[in-house]
Amino acid sequence: MTTSPPSPRLHAPPLYERIKGTLREAILSGRAAPDTLLPSEAALCEQFGASRITVRQALADLQNEGLIFRRHGKGTFVSAPKAFQNVTALQGFAEAMSAQGHSIHNRVLRLETVPAPMDVAQALQLAPGTPVTELHRARLLDRAAVSLEVTWLPEALGRVVARADLATRDVFLVLEQDAGVPLGHATLAIDAALADHATAAALDVGAGAPILRVERLTHDAHGKPIDFERLYFRGDTFQYRLRLDRHVAASAQSIFPLQGTV
Template sequence: MTTSLSSPRLPAPPLYERIKGALREGILSGQYAPASLLPSEAAMCAQFGASRITVRQALADLQNEGLIFRRHGKGTFVSLPKAFQNVTALQGFAEAMSAHGHAIRNRVLRLGTVPAPTDVAQALQLAPGAPVAELHRVRLLDQSPVSFEVTWLPEALGNIVARADLATRDVFLVLEQDAGVALGHATLAIDAALADHATAAALDTGAGAPLLRVERLTHDAHGTPIDFERLYFRGDAFQYRLRLDRQVAAASQSILPLQDTV
């Protein structure tokens, strides 16, 4: 006598996983187009026979995956394909994005001369409290806010930049074309941050939304620091990309100074 063995029956996935899977499939298949408004939470509760807490859990996971974003008081939207900038070359944001066919506009929120904070003075190699130009801007990518940027410049350069059309021009191009500065190199530090209320308002996102934070110090061709910036990008709309070569990494490691061990 033979006995047939059947595979054990797997438990059904939790309801929020099924909701998440259905929404993800709809987004990836194009049923929900980029930038389109998803059904309301109440509509999803009725559609899936779920509680609001369960629907919100599914939406939170999709937001963490970057597939959707929420706008306070407006609803939940399908994310646009992320714009990206390669960081293998020193370029301004508009310069890089225009090369990919995007339209860039800048909204100037603040521009004036202030005493340099300690960290800014140190970065620009100035005396603490020395006058610097401080520029606050929102960068609009295809008419949608994508980054909030704070820029500090030595006063003399800041006076030149202040006379430029900052709604349409990158600071880098103003420095090169109007101030006659030859740009050299920049150092970047990149990490994650959460939007505070002011940044959230500037970027039309919720407080606590994930941001890509970039700190960039740009030097001229002689190695003098001339531009210190903190850039806050919407995590659902932008990414940096770079190429890493093994040979370059190996060469860099070979010249690192030896450190004493304790």
């Protein structure tokens, strides 16, 4: 008589993984709504029969995933879902967010003609010191500050943009609809940074808060650079998303043509 070999022993996941999984499922399913106060560490310890160190490890992982956030002296709360913009299509911020049902409002902080700094002139293919229009706007998503947008345009296009309702309209749409300039493509460079005092004030965050920094150079349909921007997004409220295909060939030069970093 033969007997079957014993089944391999199944190892239960670490306790902190089970705590994290239970809380994550509650958040992602909607049972724990945004801004809901989570049970205290002591309550979670009692609920799961875990040590405080184990509970803190689970909470730290969830915080790193952006699913929860802490308020000093008040506890741990469920994060609101981040707004996102796909970068596989050339769209203005309001254009993309409105399509997702968000309301957008812009606060114009500065609009003036300035001599083009060296990096701006290089991006727009102008001589250094050539007059350009510089526009600073705080972008509000559902009435909460989400980004600071700093834009430079050749002076002729800047005059058209300056006449538009910049509190409600994207610069892209003004260029297309008012200036009659068909847009072609844009190149982007994205990195992480810490907010300086001016950026922090515009975004309603503390100085030194993590932000997403984007440098974008937009060209018209003929390949001429017409719009150079630096965009600063709150890292806790927004993300860029993109699709990557395995077999699409692109040279590094075509993807990252900008010189230097922001």
